[in-house]
Amino acid sequence: xxxxxxxxxxxxxxxxxxxxKNAPPAPTGNGQYSAQTWVLPAEQGSLAPDLARxxxxxxxxxxxxxxxxxxxxxxxxxxxxxxxxxxxxRTIAVGNSLLANAADTPHIxxxxxxxxxxxxxxxxxxxxxxxxxxxxxxKDGGMRxxxxxxxxxxxxxxxxxxxxxxxxxxxxxxxxxxxxxxxxPAEMPxxxxxxxxxxxxxxxxxxxxxxxxxxxRGEDAVVDARTCDCCQSxxxxxxxxxxxxxxxxxxxxxxxxxxARLQGTVWSAPTxxxxxxxxxxxxxxxxxxxxxxxxxxxxxxxxxxGGTPLLQLAHSSNAGDSFGAPVVLEKEAATLGxxxxxxxxxxxxxxxxxxxxxxxxxxLARYTPDLSKRLQTLEVAKLGAxxxxxxxxxxxxxxxxxxxxxxxxxxxVPHVKGxxxxx
Numbered sequence: 001x002x003x004x005x006x007x008x009x010x011x012x013x014x015x016x017x018x019x020x021k022n023a024p025p026a027p028t029g030n031g032q033y034s035a036q037t038w039v040l041p042a043e044q045g046s047l048a049p050d051l052a053r054x055x056x057x058x059x060x061x062x063x064x065x066x067x068x069x070x071x072x073x074x075x076x077x078x079x080x081x082x083x084x085x086x087x088x089x090r091t092i093a094v095g096n097s098l099l100a101n102a103a104d105t106p107h108i109x110x111x112x113x114x115x116x117x118x119x120x121x122x123x124x125x126x127x128x129x130x131x132x133x134x135x136x137x138x139k140d141g142g143m144r145x146x147x148x149x150x151x152x153x154x155x156x157x158x159x160x161x162x163x164x165x166x167x168x169x170x171x172x173x174x175x176x177x178x179x180x181x182x183x184x185p186a187e188m189p190x191x192x193x194x195x196x197x198x199x200x201x202x203x204x205x206x207x208x209x210x211x212x213x214x215x216x217r218g219e220d221a222v223v224d225a226r227t228c229d230c231c232q233s234x235x236x237x238x239x240x241x242x243x244x245x246x247x248x249x250x251x252x253x254x255x256x257x258x259x260a261r262l263q264g265t266v267w268s269a270p271t272x273x274x275x276x277x278x279x280x281x282x283x284x285x286x287x288x289x290x291x292x293x294x295x296x297x298x299x300x301x302x303x304x305x306g307g308t309p310l311l312q313l314a315h316s317s318n319a320g321d322s323f324g325a326p327v328v329l330e331k332e333a334a335t336l337g338x339x340x341x342x343x344x345x346x347x348x349x350x351x352x353x354x355x356x357x358x359x360x361x362x363x364l365a366r367y368t369p370d371l372s373k374r375l376q377t378l379e380v381a382k383l384g385a386x387x388x389x390x391x392x393x394x395x396x397x398x399x400x401x402x403x404x405x406x407x408x409x410x411x412x413v414p415h416v417k418g419x420x421x422x423x
Contacts, residue, residue, distance in 0.1 A: 033366065035380045038403060038418035041077045041089050047414040048100050049405045051394040054078070054110035055167075058086070059396055059403055062108040062118060063416045064100045072098040074120055076108055076142060081398070090142045097123045099131055102391040103230065103285050104161045113171040115213065116142050119151070119163050127157035133177045137215055149215045152207070154181040162287065164235040166242045168210055174262070176208040176223065176233050176244050204229045206246055208267065223267045224248060228255050232287030232392075238319035239295050245288045247301075248272065254279050257288045257301045259320055273314055273323045278305035285388070289350075291343035291397075295319045296369055298348045300329065302337030309335035311352055315371040327371045336360065338390075340404075342397030347375060349402050349421075351393045359384040362393060362406055364421060380404060380419055 040061065042049070048064040062076040074092040079085050099121035106120035116138045124130040133151035138144060152160040158180035166174045183202040206224040209217055223244060231247035241262050248258040248270060254277050258270040273288075288301040297316040304310065312326035329339075334354045342349040348367040353360050360383040366375040383390050383406075393406045402421040407414050 032376055033378065033401075033421050033423050035364070035378055035404075035419040035421050038405075038420045040405070040416055040418045041085050042075070042416040043089075044410070044413045044415045046075075046416040047407050048102070048105040048391065049394055049407065049416045050105055050107050051396045051403060051405050052108050052110070053396050053398065055112045056110075056114075057398070058110070059398070060108045060110060060116070061405065061416075061418075062092070062106055064098070064106065064120075066100060066414070069096075071096055072100050074098055074106055074118070076116075076118065078142075081401075092118050092136060092138075092142070092145050093120065093134075093148075095122075097125065099123050101161075102388050103232070105392065105394075107163060107165050109165045109167065109173070111167045111171055111173065112169075113213070114141070115139050115171060117165065117173050118145070119165060119175065121161050122150070124157055130157035130159060131161065133160045133163050133175070135173075135175065135211065135215065137173075137213070139213075147215045149211070149217070151175050151177055151209065151211075152179055152181070153217065153220070154179070156181045158183060162230065162232050164233045164244065166235040166237050168242075171213040173211045174208065174235065174242055175211065176206060176235055176246075178227060178229070178233065178246075179205045179207045180229075181205070182225075203227075203249075206233065206244075208244070208262070221267055223260050224258065224270050226250075228283050228287075230283040230285050231255075234288055234290045236290050236292035236297065238292045238297060240319040240321070243290070243292065243297065243320040245273070245290050245299060247284075247287055252279065253281055255284065256303075257299070259299075261320060273299055273301070274312070274326050276303045276305040276312075278303045280304070286337050289339040289341040291341045291348070292319070293343050293345065293369075296343065297323075298341055298343050298350075298367075298369070298371060299323065300339040300341050300350055300352075302335075302339065309333060309337065311335055311337055311339060313348075313350065313367070313371050315348075315369075317370070324371075327367075329365065330354070330363075338392045340393050340395035342395045342402055343369060344397050344399070345369070346400060349395060349397055351380070351395050351404055353383075353390060353393065355386060359386065360390050362404075364395075364402075364404065378421070380421075381406065381417070383408075 163177040228247035311329040
């Protein structure tokens with residue numbers, strides 16, 4: 001993980017439109033979709049959004065609000081198409097040590113018993129660069145968050161983050177995260193010792209654990225002993241159990257996407273989705289996106305293996321045991337990546353960012369569930385920001401529609417914005 005990933009999201013929205021861009025005709029009966037502004041309860045100063053569907057159909061939105069004095073407030077709200085936003089924003093946590101990070105955002109999830117779970121990063125006062133993964137659970141719809149625990153229990157001043165969540169039964173949770181406990185400062189001359197934390201030796205690990213309704217933990221499992229330092233992980237629930245995807249890191253510095261499945265209490269050995277052979281010496285800060293329904297899994301990722309920015313998609317019909325040949329979503333210099341995915345019975349959804357000298361564009365496309373045909377392409381929003389400043393869009397899908405959130409900025413103040421994608 002690199003210090004530069006803590007940049008704030010500060011993208012500038014120039015407009016929201018439903019215009020299509022080079023969209024192939026949709027097959028008869030599918031119809032064309034458009035993007036409409038989705039007014040959110042997040043106020044000015046909000047950033048780092050997350051979006052998830054609850055088992056009861058609600059859409060859950062979380063975000064971090066930056067206040068005066070640089071205190072961060074983690075908030076959430078829930079939404080239904082029938083009733084709109086169900087309450088005023090509710091506060092989960094407040095503090096200067098609550099980390100607002102453009103690449104490593106908090107995550108929210110609901111389990112079938114109705115409980116809410118939220119994960120975020122907490123900086124360590126005694127360490128200039130260390131931080132922990134924190135997990136909280138609310139049994140009353142988010143009114144109180146009395147139970148808080150640190151997901152990583154090593155107690156070291158190392159970097160931990162880029163977590164992903166999945167439900168376990170009715171009232172428990174699985175968490176996977178990148179864990180830097182094996183990374184140690186390089187030995188340096190005494191006059192440079194204060195810089196040792198910037199030159200780490202050792203490998204970043206991908207670890208996972210389960211937490212019950214009282215946040216009691218199981219035993220940590222090392223899913224991958226050598227991963228990319230600062231790329232997102234993602235977990236989905238399939239017909240065969242939890243499936244986890246992340247960016248692997250070989251001894252030859254090839255950083256391709258790997259998956260593993262939790263089989264009972266044991267994780268399967270990591271396998272590559274596709275051997276891109278992308279060799280890069282530094283972390284690209286670009287993890288995979290994935291969605292699943294039963295046996296069907298769709299996965300998307302960014303690569304520069306051929307020298308040109310490339311977004312690829314792959315489909316699995318056996319719950320992630322194997323994936324078909326990749327489908328090229330986009331391959332050109334303007335491809336920025338930062339992909340988000342969703343899947344329903346009618347289509348696969350994918351959102352991503354493009355960047356030119358004029359700024360960034362938030363795009364969305366629909367495919368058939370098996371990715372064999374692109375149905376439509378939408379230009380959702382124009383952003384004036386460049387590079388890491390725009391962060392990562394988040395996508396959730398429902399019955400024949402989708403919701404999309406990202407971060408805007410006005411007069412230097414960030415503001416989470418949203419769109420509903422409907423027919």
